Each structure stands twice: as structure tokens, then as C-alpha cells.
Amino acid sequence: MFLSLRSEVEGALEGALTALEFPADDLGIEEPPEDVESVLASSVAFRLAGEAGAAPPQVAAQIADEIDVDDLTYVSAVETQGPYLNFLPSDAYFADTLEAGTDDDYGHLEPKGESVVVEHTSANPTGPVHVGRARNPIIGDAVANVLDAAGYDVERHYYVNDAGRQMAVFTWAYETFDEEDLDEPPARDRVEYDLVRYYREGNEFLETAPEAEVEAAEAEIESIMRGLEAGDEGAYERVSEVVDRVLGGMTECLARLPAEFDEFVKETRFMLDGATDDLVDRLKALDEAVYEEEAWQLELDAHGIDKNLVFLRSDGTSLYATRDLAHHEWKFENYDRAVTVLGEDHKLQAKQLRTTLELLGDDTDQLQQVLYSYVNLPEGKMSTRRGTGVDLDDLLDEAIDRAREEVEDRLDDRIRDDDLDEGDVERIAHQVGIGAVRYDIVSKQPTKAITFEWDRALDFEAQSAPYVQYVHARCCGILEEAGLDPDAGYEDLERETDGDGDAGLLETEAERDLLETIARFPAVIEEAADDLEPHRVATYTREFADRFNTFYRECPVLADGVDPDVREARLALVAASRHTVANALSVLGVAAPRSM
Incomplete structure (x- = not known):
């Protein structure tokens, strides 16, 4: 939805600037200030102040007056903050995000009809x-x-x-x-x-x-x-x-x-x-x-x-x-x-x-x-000519062994209770261990030299692969506890919950922040593809995990006393979160475990 909203904002700004007879070659669209509840902002008034012969805040007000939000689907209001124009999202923006986020292919863009060979x-x-x-x-x-x-x-x-x-x-x-x-x-x-x-x-x-x-x-x-x-x-x-x-x-x-x-x-x-x-x-x-x-x-x-x-x-x-x-x-x-x-x-x-x-x-x-x-590795540089280097196989084996130890410590009670068997532990160890290696490497800007460190890569609490993978497992656990299929799409979710997953009921800051983060995922894919920088997707997953964990702490989903309609809306949000983080991890080549 973020891409659609951005397109609307671009069109609205171009129309307003044309009406005011200002050049529309640079719209100044950027991330909004942190203290503003908008999705996009524009600093175009800075550029036009000299030509308009007015201070930037006045120019911003003129532009805002030319935009009719009734003609827009995903913008509810345009507010000015000094020289900035802030575009606030509408209820339709959140509702469509909630529905789109539960699609299996969420985050995948329309075919471009262009072939690319990656060597x-x-x-x-x-x-x-x-x-x-x-x-x-x-x-x-x-x-x-x-x-x-x-x-x-x-x-x-x-x-x-x-x-x-x-x-x-x-x-x-x-x-x-x-x-x-x-x-x-x-x-x-x-x-x-x-x-x-x-x-x-x-x-x-x-x-x-x-x-x-x-x-x-x-x-x-x-x-x-x-x-x-x-x-x-x-x-x-x-x-x-x-x-x-x-x-x-x-x-x-x-x-x-x-x-x-x-x-x-x-x-x-x-x-x-x-x-x-x-x-x-x-x-x-x-x-x-x-x-x-x-x-x-x-x-x-x-x-x-x-x-x-x-x-x-x-x-x-x-x-x-x-x-x-x-x-x-x-x-x-x-x-x-x-x-x-x-x-x-x-x-x-x-x-x-x-x-x-x-x-x-x-x-x-x-x-x-x-x-x-x-x-x-911390040991220093490696060479293969005389067989003195560290092979990738050895690194992956070590990652799996270390992940297995961590998983067994964390799942000790569930293993004793036969909730998980040896095969489950081994599967999770492979997913977490190899995922940790991939994520730690792909999350850095390619031009920066890195030294792989185990403690950082396998830290379940820090911003690492296990930290993000655990969000996916938590989403699956919530949905399964509610008797829902974690793979279910929006229509199936509606049918199984007897509700409509009304995004309008998701009113808290934590819920809205998570919805906005889900909405941005396709735009992150577009930007990462344009610049050939997959580490942007990794950065996004860390932000996503932070937002989801805040939602999880502050917005109970299945607890007693939660209004049934709110419960269904939050379940839909959890489902959208699961699809989003699974697809983001898939782009990075990292497995999304159902349990950890």
C-alpha cells in the first residue's frame, strides 16, 4: 500500500504545483519527522520559497490548500509543520494493508517484463x-x-x-x-x-x-x-x-x-x-x-x-x-x-x-x-592454495552445532515433555544456524569488511537472524493457539474467525506502527532491487521485529477480556505480520521456522 500511497502523494503534489504555476521537477518527498504521525513528507516548499517570494512555511500552506484529500484514497489529511507537508494515512490505507499483508506473495511486485542475469x-x-x-x-x-x-x-x-x-x-x-x-x-x-x-x-x-x-x-x-x-x-x-x-x-x-x-x-x-x-x-x-x-x-x-x-x-x-x-x-x-x-x-x-x-x-x-x-574469522585471513583456510562447510557445521546447543537450552522443557522430538530440534538448529550465517553476512553493506562473530550472529536477543526468526515463530504460535492455519490468507482468516479483521479497531500506536511497517515492505523490495542492496531488506526485518515485539507486549491477542472483534482484528494483524516477515526472510535466503 505504501507504493500506492506514494504514487497518490506524487500525483497530488504535481497537481498542486501545476495549479500554482510552480515547477514540479523535484517534489522533495522524504521520510517524515519521527514526531509526526504521517507516512510521507515533502520539503518542496524549501525549493520554491525563492521563486514564490515567500517563506517556506507560507509556501507549504499554499500547496496544502491546493490538495483535495477527498480525491485521494490513502491520504486522510495534509498537514503543515513549518516548511514541511505531512501526508497522514487514511483508514483505507490500513484496511488494505491488513488484507494485502496476508497474501502468500506479499511484497512481490508486478512483472516488469525485463530479464536479468545475475552471475x-x-x-x-x-x-x-x-x-x-x-x-x-x-x-x-x-x-x-x-x-x-x-x-x-x-x-x-x-x-x-x-x-x-x-x-x-x-x-x-x-x-x-x-x-x-x-x-x-x-x-x-x-x-x-x-x-x-x-x-x-x-x-x-x-x-x-x-x-x-x-x-x-x-x-x-x-x-x-x-x-x-x-x-x-x-x-x-x-x-x-x-x-x-x-x-x-x-x-x-x-x-x-x-x-x-x-x-x-x-x-x-x-x-x-x-x-x-x-x-x-x-x-x-x-x-x-x-x-x-x-x-x-x-x-x-x-x-x-x-x-x-x-x-x-x-x-x-x-x-x-x-x-x-x-x-x-x-x-x-x-x-x-x-x-x-x-x-x-x-x-x-x-x-x-x-x-x-x-x-x-x-x-x-x-x-x-x-x-x-x-x-x-577472528583468526585472520584465509587461503585455499595450501589447504590452510577455513572451509564454508566447517563454518556451517559449527553454526548448526552452536545453534543446536542454544535451541536445546531454550527448549529444554518442551523436549522433556515430548512436545518436540529430536527431528524438530535438528530442523530448528539447521534453520537457525545457517540462517544466522546468511543473515549476518547479507545484513552488512557489501563494501564494508566484516569479521564473523558467533556471539553476535546467534544472539536471540540482539538484532540477528534468530531475533527475527523468533518473531515468525511467535506469529505461528499465536495463530495456532487460536486454531488458525498460519498460512491462511485473508479470506480464509475471515471465514475461520467469523469476522472481518477490521483494521479500524487497530487504534493503538503499537498497532498502527506495525501496520505502517507492513505497508512499507513492497517499497523496501523496490528500493533494494533498484540499488542492488539486499542489506536494506535485512535492516527492514530488524525494524519489523522491533515493531512486532512492541505490539506483542502492549496488545494482548488471545488474553481473557479482549473484545472479540478486536481479537479478530489483531489475529489478522498477526497473520499479516507472519506473511511479511516470512517473505522478507525468504528474500534474504533465511528460513522462517514455525517453532523455536
Whole structure:
């Protein structure tokens, strides 16, 4: 309803300014002051004071006089407060919010008819996903979710680096060494943990073996890379055996978050179909192209980039950047927009990519890049090359174990009374533990470096995932105690309560604040999608949880003595709250437990 109200306010202001012969190019719509019971405010009078030749409060009064609230559905009054115009919500605003809030898809906007591909994670398939990179799939999945909720046709892609030196080394090592050559068993019974040992052994060999043996190994690695470049089917099959198996294990890990993909796009695809060769020819033809230091490069100094983009080696082999350029042109041909989630260490490459695409004549308005800083644990930075890092699987296991302890402490009486069995506890521990990891990471602005801390992430009392999840569980508990289905929509709720859930009976400040917060949810989705900032949804859930908890403390729902009509209205408000918080958590990729 907030979006509809905002549209009404915009139309009313534009009409009033036109009638007063004022320009309507900037309406000055903003959040109202905290001490005012309005939903939106406008500071437009500040801008117009000079032109009107009057003080801002006088201009505000003139504009307010031109607005007829009888023509508006969701605005009951327009009041001035000094230079501000405040728009107060009508009963219809609250009534329609209460009804809309119980819809299963509440918060999802109308289809926009625009396709968006979101590329995220795209970690090199050289071993288990580690914690430092965990922010990419979590942010990427949330970005895709918020775009989907905003009405875009979204596809989630994982771009697979299967043509670089790392994969040639991995393939050579896998074919060269045997199980008995490896120092230790796999850390986990899954394929990528098994195979990464060969990769590590291969790297150690290349660093420590006698020079002649290293030269022979390097020659084989080079032949694999050249075979891929030449389109040799045997080379592709050799590399694919390793890539596909490792990627399969990494996918199992990512599914635990969950982060799932519609397509895995291999970079070798753009070598096989000739797109890379075509791109190289076009790059060579650019004025910025030079051949120096035994490689073809683009000089980008004139475009504000002080490092050249190398796109072809002297031996005729392409680089990752070359193939990624072809990949992005493919995206532009097949999607209206392309969003890429990248670590901060790719900032330079991202700038080189965009600039080069512009030089090639591509419309880079289609391209949006989300850059993020890495996640650290208190122990410090992590690395995978020598197996010294902390794997994402380990973090998730630890989260579940810690959540299980917390859940068992909190639910001790219910477990003893057989109200919850072991399966229930395990389910809740998974939902809370993994939810805590996702929420803690996605709730921060991507560009800010973060250190993951257990006490904060799993704090049921602080503004964390469990704090918000508990609101959902509490809503379900209230509805179930009233004999209602927590999933029920507004019409079902009316039928089961024999009432109409009259929003007009929700008169307290706590009830109105909660209704207003519910009404804003679609607007939060719209803003988060426009700016590719899913952390805004997390911020909203914390505010929502605070508002609901205030309502829960101050407005009894099922207590004796509550008027039956008020009881039904409050039950409708609880139902709307449940749908709202469940959908908001879903956008963040966090489970909404029915009990905690």
C-alpha cells in the first residue's frame, strides 16, 4: 500500500504545483519527522520559497490548500509543520494493508517484463568453497532474490573458469599422482575434498621438484592449455573430468546455504564457438591496442586506468579477461541486464572490463557490478592454495552445532515433555544456524569488511537472524493457539474467525506502527532491487521485529477480556505480520521456522 500511497502523494503534489504555476521537477518527498504521525513528507516548499517570494512555511500552506484529500484514497489529511507537508494515512490505507499483508506473495511486485542475469560465486573449481569467499554466494543469491521479488525475470549463473592455468595444473596433477602420493586423507567425504589434494600436491611439486622434472611438467601443462585454445576434443575431455567432479562437490556445499543456479556457463564455451577469436580480432583493431612485452594489450591510460589489459599472449593463447569479454557480450545479446557480484580484489578488472566493452561499442548501461569485501574469522585471513583456510562447510557445521546447543537450552522443557522430538530440534538448529550465517553476512553493506562473530550472529536477543526468526515463530504460535492455519490468507482468516479483521479497531500506536511497517515492505523490495542492496531488506526485518515485539507486549491477542472483534482484528494483524516477515526472510535466503 505504501507504493500506492506514494504514487497518490506524487500525483497530488504535481497537481498542486501545476495549479500554482510552480515547477514540479523535484517534489522533495522524504521520510517524515519521527514526531509526526504521517507516512510521507515533502520539503518542496524549501525549493520554491525563492521563486514564490515567500517563506517556506507560507509556501507549504499554499500547496496544502491546493490538495483535495477527498480525491485521494490513502491520504486522510495534509498537514503543515513549518516548511514541511505531512501526508497522514487514511483508514483505507490500513484496511488494505491488513488484507494485502496476508497474501502468500506479499511484497512481490508486478512483472516488469525485463530479464536479468545475475552471475555470482564463480569460484575457480580447484577445491572446497572457503569462508573468505562466502560473501559472494550469499550476497549474489540475495541480489537475485530481491530482483525476482521486484518483478524481474531472473536467471542465476555460475561462470566456470575451466580454461586457465589453474585447471591445467589440476588436470595434470590428477593424471600424474596416485592416492599413495598424497600426504593425508580427504578432510571430508565429498569429491572436491578428495580431488583438491591432487591440486595441492601438484603445486608443491612444481615448487620443490628438480628443475628437469618441473620443466617436463610445465610442458604438459602448457600442452593442455594450448589444446583447449585449439579446440582439441581430448584436452576438453581431460579438463572436464576434473572440473565437473569438483564443481559437483562445490555445488553440494553451496546448496546448504542454499545458493542454487539455473546454469553453469563454462568459459571454454566461448573458445569453442569462435567468440573469443572474433573478439581478439576486434580488440587488435582498436586504437588502444599495442603489442609489447610479448603480448597484445590495450592501453587504457586515456580512460583513467593505469594498467594495461592483456588480452593475447605471444603464443596466441587468450586470457581469462578475453574470454570474459566474450561472455559479457553473450549476456548482452540474451538478457536485458547483466549483474555481476565480484570481490573487491576484482575492482581493477571490473573497470577494465567495462571500459573495454565500451570501446567495443557495447551498451554498458546493461551491466551492473556489485563489489564486496571479504569475510574474515577472528583468526585472520584465509587461503585455499595450501589447504590452510577455513572451509564454508566447517563454518556451517559449527553454526548448526552452536545453534543446536542454544535451541536445546531454550527448549529444554518442551523436549522433556515430548512436545518436540529430536527431528524438530535438528530442523530448528539447521534453520537457525545457517540462517544466522546468511543473515549476518547479507545484513552488512557489501563494501564494508566484516569479521564473523558467533556471539553476535546467534544472539536471540540482539538484532540477528534468530531475533527475527523468533518473531515468525511467535506469529505461528499465536495463530495456532487460536486454531488458525498460519498460512491462511485473508479470506480464509475471515471465514475461520467469523469476522472481518477490521483494521479500524487497530487504534493503538503499537498497532498502527506495525501496520505502517507492513505497508512499507513492497517499497523496501523496490528500493533494494533498484540499488542492488539486499542489506536494506535485512535492516527492514530488524525494524519489523522491533515493531512486532512492541505490539506483542502492549496488545494482548488471545488474553481473557479482549473484545472479540478486536481479537479478530489483531489475529489478522498477526497473520499479516507472519506473511511479511516470512517473505522478507525468504528474500534474504533465511528460513522462517514455525517453532523455536
